[in-house]
Structure formats: C-alpha cells, structure tokens
Amino acid sequence: MIKRKHANELAALRRLALEDVLLASEADLREQAEEEGLDFNELAEKIRSSMREAAASVLREQLVKDRTLESTQRPASKRPSLERIKEAIREVFAREPELRVAFRDGRQQSQSDWESLYDDLVRLGALKPDERD
C-alpha cells in the first residue's frame, strides 16, 4: 500500500497558511488588498453578493423540484383573489425581508408570476393560506 507521506505534508503546509489567514488582522487584510490593487470594501461586498446568489440558487432549485413534485402528486391548491395574493406577498416581504433575496423584484409581474410566488411562499411556510382568506 502506498503511503500518503507527501500528500499529508502538503496538507500540513496548506494548514500553515490557513493559520495565518485566521490570525490576520483587518489592517493586514486591508494592506494586502491595497497591495493587490483591490478595493477592500468593494471586494467584501462582491464576495458576500456571490455567496448570497449561491444560497439563493439552492432555494430556487429546491422550489422548482418541489413544484414539479407537487404538480405530479396533487391538484393545484385553491388560491385567493389576485389582489389578496399581492397583499399577502407584500406583507410577508415586509415581515421577512430576507425572503426577497430568493425571488425577483415584484414589479412588472404577470398574474401567473404572482400566483406561483404565492404558492412558493405557502410551500416554504412563510405564508399561511388561511390567514385572512
């Protein structure tokens, strides 16, 4: 059996660098960003934005899977009127602003967009269908 001597040593050398990352002060990080010609605040926001999008993509994929599964298993649930759907969605977004991240801006949406978003929010448990309907 071949030993993993060098692979283990290389992993140790990577950890040595990681230790310094964890110890780095904000001043160190700012200095390095400046040396590399990067805007510290702008890069941090870009990193967070990319992470935010990665998280939202999983939610979107999950919704598509759930929707597909549901459409094959049970008939569409009874929905309230379009005006009530819009009102309920706006209430949920006001109550839980982070939910907006996973969805498109609510302006210029078709009726089916509103209905589909309503179904998604009900499915996520963010909105109870019998709240005021």
Added chain:
Amino acid sequence: MLDNENTDRKYATSSDVQAAIEQLGLSPAHKVHRAARVLMGGSEYQDPSELLDEAVKRCMQAAAGQPGRPWPLDVPFEAYLIKSMEGLASDSRDSWYQRNRVAIESLALEGQSADDVLGELDRHVPSVEDALIEVEERGRRENEAEANIARIKAHFADKPAVTNLIEGKLADLSAAETREMFDMTQTEYDSAHRAYRRGLEQLFADGGKR
C-alpha cells in the same frame, strides 16, 4: 441574527445561513475568500469564489434536507466555511472520477456520456483492476504532492525565515518549537508566517496548475 425560534436545533436552517451571509463582516468575508485561495490549489476549483460558493451551496442543500454539508450552529460560520472548503478541495484532489473525466469522455462512443462509460466500467472491470488503478492513482497523487512541496520550497528559497517555518511544519514542530529551533523572535516568526501565506496564495493563484 440567527433564527432563534427553536434553540434546540443543532444544525442551521436556510434562514440561518442567509442571515449569516448578511452578517458576515468585511474582515471575515476577506478571510474566507483568502482561505479559498490557499485551499483551491490542485483541485478542480479555478477561482476562490467558486470554492467558497460551493461551500455555501452544500450548506444550503443540507439545510434543505438534501445531501450536503450541514453547519453545526455551535461552530462559527467563518470556521465552518473554511473547514467545509478544506473538505471540498481535498475531495476534489482525491477524486479519481474528477481527474479522469476528460480521459473517460474520450473513451465514450458517439451518443455516450462519461457516466455511461463509467457505468460500463463498473459492470465489467474486475475488482483487482480497480485496485491497481487506485494504487496507480494514489502513486500519482503522491508524486504530484512531492512536486508541489518542491515548488513551494523553491519559491521561498531566498527567504530563510520562511524556509525555517516550512521545515518546522514538515518536522511537525509547534510554532514555539520552530521559533526555538531556529532562534526566531515572535515578530520574525509572524512576519515569516505572513510572507509564507501571501506567497502561497500567489503560487497557487492559477489553481495549482503550472
């Protein structure tokens, strides 16, 4: 704020993960990104954000009940992400499938995918041959690791303090033991440590490919 409705929960929900991303400070955001730069060397990940985003996706998938890497709530988000990226990059480097995918695709007949070929290999290749392939692959990984260590040493050859740090680590010495053995002050050690990390980031900026 994390979702505190149920404080008995051991693992993060999707809302916890999204809230943690929003709360990630400037320095922590840079740290996880720099950690990705250090870790991606030799893996399939060619960009630090690609590795970091994959860690976030695996975390969200686990939170949604899919196979993934769950975030235990008693571990800080930043530390969890770094550990997860370490695992993902390591899995990528160790993956025979990943390494051989291009070669396998070239074996595929018209209309066949790499997965079709792998499925056929699964059915027809005797286990002894599988074992030989694995041994050969492990030998190749060892050779590659040895070459990368030589590359790291060569990169810092004109920086004796960093070379001492590397030798100390390879001898499995603690930071204090390394300082004592090479007669380094704490400041010299810290400075060498920083130079080492920055140099390693540059060295593997291309994903570890020469």
